[in-house]
Amino acid sequence: MTEILLIVILVLVLLNIILGIIRKVSVDVKPQMKEVETSLVRFEATLDRMEKAIRDEFQRNRNESSERAKRNREEQAASMKSFEEKFTSGVKDLQLTIEKNLRNIREDNDKQLGEMRKTVDEKLQSTLEKRLGESFKQVSERLEQVHKGLGEMQTLAMGVGDLKKVLSNVKTRGVLGEYQLGNILEQILTVEQYGKNVSTKKGSQAHVEYAIKMPGMSASEEVWLPVDSKFPIESYEVLLAAYDHGIPVSIEAAQKVLIKSVEGFAKEISEKYIDPPHTTDFGIMFLPVESLYAEVLRHPGLFENLQRKYKITVTGPTTLSALLNSLQMGFRTLAVQKRSSEVWNVLGAVKSEFGKFSEHLGRVQKQLNTASGTLETLRVTRTNQIERKLKSVESLDGVESGRILEIAQEDDEDETND
Numbered sequence: 001m002t003e004i005l006l007i008v009i010l011v012l013v014l015l016n017i018i019l020g021i022i023r024k025v026s027v028d029v030k031p032q033m034k035e036v037e038t039s040l041v042r043f044e045a046t047l048d049r050m051e052k053a054i055r056d057e058f059q060r061n062r063n064e065s066s067e068r069a070k071r072n073r074e075e076q077a078a079s080m081k082s083f084e085e086k087f088t089s090g091v092k093d094l095q096l097t098i099e100k101n102l103r104n105i106r107e108d109n110d111k112q113l114g115e116m117r118k119t120v121d122e123k124l125q126s127t128l129e130k131r132l133g134e135s136f137k138q139v140s141e142r143l144e145q146v147h148k149g150l151g152e153m154q155t156l157a158m159g160v161g162d163l164k165k166v167l168s169n170v171k172t173r174g175v176l177g178e179y180q181l182g183n184i185l186e187q188i189l190t191v192e193q194y195g196k197n198v199s200t201k202k203g204s205q206a207h208v209e210y211a212i213k214m215p216g217m218s219a220s221e222e223v224w225l226p227v228d229s230k231f232p233i234e235s236y237e238v239l240l241a242a243y244d245h246g247i248p249v250s251i252e253a254a255q256k257v258l259i260k261s262v263e264g265f266a267k268e269i270s271e272k273y274i275d276p277p278h279t280t281d282f283g284i285m286f287l288p289v290e291s292l293y294a295e296v297l298r299h300p301g302l303f304e305n306l307q308r309k310y311k312i313t314v315t316g317p318t319t320l321s322a323l324l325n326s327l328q329m330g331f332r333t334l335a336v337q338k339r340s341s342e343v344w345n346v347l348g349a350v351k352s353e354f355g356k357f358s359e360h361l362g363r364v365q366k367q368l369n370t371a372s373g374t375l376e377t378l379r380v381t382r383t384n385q386i387e388r389k390l391k392s393v394e395s396l397d398g399v400e401s402g403r404i405l406e407i408a409q410e411d412d413e414d415e416t417n418d
Contacts, residue, residue, distance in 0.1 A: 008047060008054075015040060177229035177288040178209050184317065185210055185227075188324040193331060200224045201275035208273040212327065214280060226273035226283040227320075232261040236292050255299065262296055263305075266312040274311060282311040284323070290316045 185194050189212070198211040211224040239254035262285075269283050285306075287293045293316030297303060306312045315323060 008050065012044075012047060015043070177231045177286065180288045180317070181210060181227065181229045181286050181320075184320055185212075185324065188321060188328060193328075195224070198224055198226075200226050200273045200279045202278055204272065204275075206272040208269075211273075211279075212324075215331075223277065224279045226269065226279060227286060228269050228273065228283065229286045229288060230262075230265040230269075231288055232258060232265065232292075235261045236289075236295070239295065258295065259299060259302060262302070262314070263310075266306045266310040266314075269312055270310040282307070282313060284320070285312050285314050286320055287314060287316050290318065292316075293319070 182196070192213070194210055194212045196210055197207045199205070199207050200211055208224075208226040208228050210227045212227060214223040214225050235254065235258040239251070239258050242250040242254040266285055269285055273279065274281065274283050287296065293314065296314055303314060306314060
């Protein structure tokens with residue numbers, strides 16, 4: 001309807017514009033224009049009627065729309081009220097059902113939880129008692145082991161204290177190094193290959209702890225290799241303490257003191273025990289601790305300086321064992337060289353005797369051949385002659401012949417003797 005009304009208004013506007021234009025035209029067209037005006041008046045009346053009808057129709061449509069909207073609102077309100085009542089009733093029923101189900105679930109859960117709590121309490125009680133018993137047992141065993149370990153640690157502490165006392169005493173410390181040195185020599189060399197407390201320097205009362213017998217120019221001449229054990233533990237402990245504190249100045253000072261002690265020991269061994277040609281032109285200084293020997297090797301040139309200046313070779317437990325094994329191989333090679341002439345003489349005597357043996361063996365073979373020929377003649381010739389003579393004699397069975405010749409009885413006697 002709105003579109004129609006707009007169209008009518010546009011038409012009226014156009015007609016007014018046309019009328020304005022016509023009025024301005026010349027007087028000659030007035031009669032025709034008058035008819036047009038009359039037509040337009042009638043059209044305007046018609047338009048008024050149509051406008052009134054349209055307005056009435058619009059009013060009626062508005063009233064109908066209002067009534068229809070009112071009825072729709074009333075119906076919607078009634079529907080909403082009915083839905084609200086039904087929804088409220090359903091919600092109440094659902095709430096009651098849910099509360100009832102929740103109450104049942106709660107009661108069932110309480111009952112099951114009570115049973116579970118009871119079962120868990122029983123199992124926890126039994127498990128707890130069992131675990132506590134096992135734990136107390138393990139604790140008692142561990143306490144017993146700890147007590148035993150404490151006893152062993154006390155014993156070890158006493159032993160360490162005794163060892164510390166031994167190492168703090170110069171004399172007992174020397175005995176400890178001497179014992180270790182003697183144990184290594186005893187394991188590698190034989191008793192005849194080294195001596196103990198040997199006076200290696202002529203005209204001197206100094207006795208070296210051990211000396212190894214080396215071969216001389218003749219079989220009766222012996223040359224000694226002096227081996228002495230030294231243990232500068234005071235200076236070494238000072239060096240270890242300096243290492244623990246990590247002070248470079250203290251470490252350097254302790255190293256100098258240790259080097260000075262080692263050089264003093266090397267000078268002492270060289271002056272007291274080395275006396276060529278009665279001894280070798282070098283000696284061995286044994287350090288009974290590998291870490292101490294490693295500390296000596298750590299300083300560049302110290303090992304070579306001791307060898308060059310004092311003719312002393314420094315060894316630890318491992319290097320001394322390797323050196324003694326090398327000497328042992330040399331001793332064995334020398335023994336083989338000494339016995340090679342004896343072996344050659346024995347081989348010459350064996351060669352002479354082997355010629356005589358071959359001659360006697362030929363004679364025995366000849367005699368065996370003669371005996372073999374005689375036996376062959378006896379077996380063939382004599383056996384044939386005896387068989388020809390006995391050919392006409394009737395043979396008896398084995399039992400009867402054995403009884404007559406008492407052969408079975410002799411066989412039984414032989415079996416009894418066997």
